[in-house]
Amino acid sequence: MSNARLSPSSGQVGRLSEAVSRRGAALSTSPCEACAVRHLTVCAALAEEELRHLSDIVSHVELAPSQCLFQESDEARSVYSVTAGTMKVYKLLPDGRCQVTGFLFPGDFLGLAHDETYAYSAEAVTHSALCSYPKSKLESLLKRFPQMEERLLGMAKHELMVAQEQMLLLGRKTAKERLASFLLMLSRAAARRGQNGNPVLVPMSRSDIGDYLGLTTETVSRSFTQLKRDRIISAESGNRIRLLDDEALQDLAEGA
């Protein structure tokens, strides 16, 4: 009844620009080969030939902050790979209560639906770019290249592990412990992408963080203040957070 969900700018459910930039696979090197996030994503498993097949079916999507990529129960026509920006995926209860089930960064995969429809909504947190693959065409590629499927299974397993960690967080951790876990997650995700993990950038709002951690914005804010008072973190300019005591933060996050 209170949590921010559809931001005021919503309603504009759609694409900012859906530039089909790839058509004509006669190039000797496919554009996917040059992809900056290739090593992070499914595409890492692929040989040059397979990449060319992917290039043939990919199109590109850009989203402005708070723009919606798809909504729960939309027909699942495409799967996506984030190449730039930050996305959030979330589920809603009829009365508006919102649970963000994950934040996605470059290299992350999105839209792997089990059924014919998506089981969650996806929205841009910051200005974002994605590769879009028609589900049907990707599925035929998967049949031809089993190691792509293997890679996908590996990613699904990893996501499951992360989801179980998050259940532990939501079911059993205190507000302070949740925020500590969240900051470490952000820091590690940045490091994995080759960015600096220590002054960690927090691109999402307090409300988004609350909806991710099962808390209210006020409690998130208070927990930030507590961590600052405990000299475990400090804020350098708004959403740049310096982790002052990594060990203390980890102990907190693990509930020790």
Place this chain on the structure above:
Amino acid sequence: MSNARLSPSSGQVGRLSEAVSRRGAALSTSPCEACAVRHLTVCAALAEEELRHLSDIVSHVELAPSQCLFQESDEARSVYSVTAGTMKVYKLLPDGRCQVTGFLFPGDFLGLAHDETYAYSAEAVTHSALCSYPKSKLESLLKRFPQMEERLLGMAKHELMVAQEQMLLLGRKTAKERLASFLLMLSRAAARRGQNGNPVLVPMSRSDIGDYLGLTTETVSRSFTQLKRDRIISAESGNRIRLLDDEALQDLAEGA
């Protein structure tokens, strides 16, 4: 600090009987062909020849209530398929706080680790039986039979969807809503196995339920009492719960 985790009878971490009942695949029909839960599990995707290969590498495990199958951080040597009974998988915080991430029933798969070690512990709730497959051997089978991998990916996707539902429950639902969701889940799981979904059998303790729903045993008990007072459920003999008003239960579970 309070939640039951390692029951008193624990410490006996091990097998009740690990009968390697299959050796000598010279049988014309493999035992897996006769498996009662085959249609529910990975094996459903397989042809006769492939089943025989599975038969060759399977062994069987039986566990008494509260016996441990494996623990978090154990080396992940095997994956399992539940054939009888009820299992629980859970994660622990150092101080003993416990989050049950799932209950498993016949047909469910277990032990799909992304790393070399399990990310959670698994324990029998009731007397249970499982098929055990050495991870390395199963992986070579997967390479030979891509449709097994496809099936596994399908199961992983489904588990992910369930995990996201559970995050919504843990992050945003009230105690009563959580219990309603839980009872519906049990009822549907029973129906899927061809059992009666209405007087639903609840094989696990209040403490296990609490650890699954992110609540204490006391709150679970009080929520049961409330649902009974509201004439939404009634107890027929201990752990047989009659769902009196399915619609009201669903509305509650969905937060309407």
Place this chain on the structure above:
DNA sequence: CGGGAAGTTGAAGAGCGTCAAAAGTAGTGG
């Protein structure tokens, strides 16, 4: 600069947790 959104802080309240005790249930042995 100025106005609006996002974030912070405070006070009061609700829901769930904690602690304790009673009631119910199951298993054991005389």
Place this chain on the structure above:
DNA sequence: CCACTACTTTTGACGCTCTTCAACTTCCCG
């Protein structure tokens, strides 16, 4: 068959963490 024990479940009283509601401050962006 019943008494005895041990455990699980239920119920009650109280307390604490997080939520709610509200006011205030800070940060942006035009």
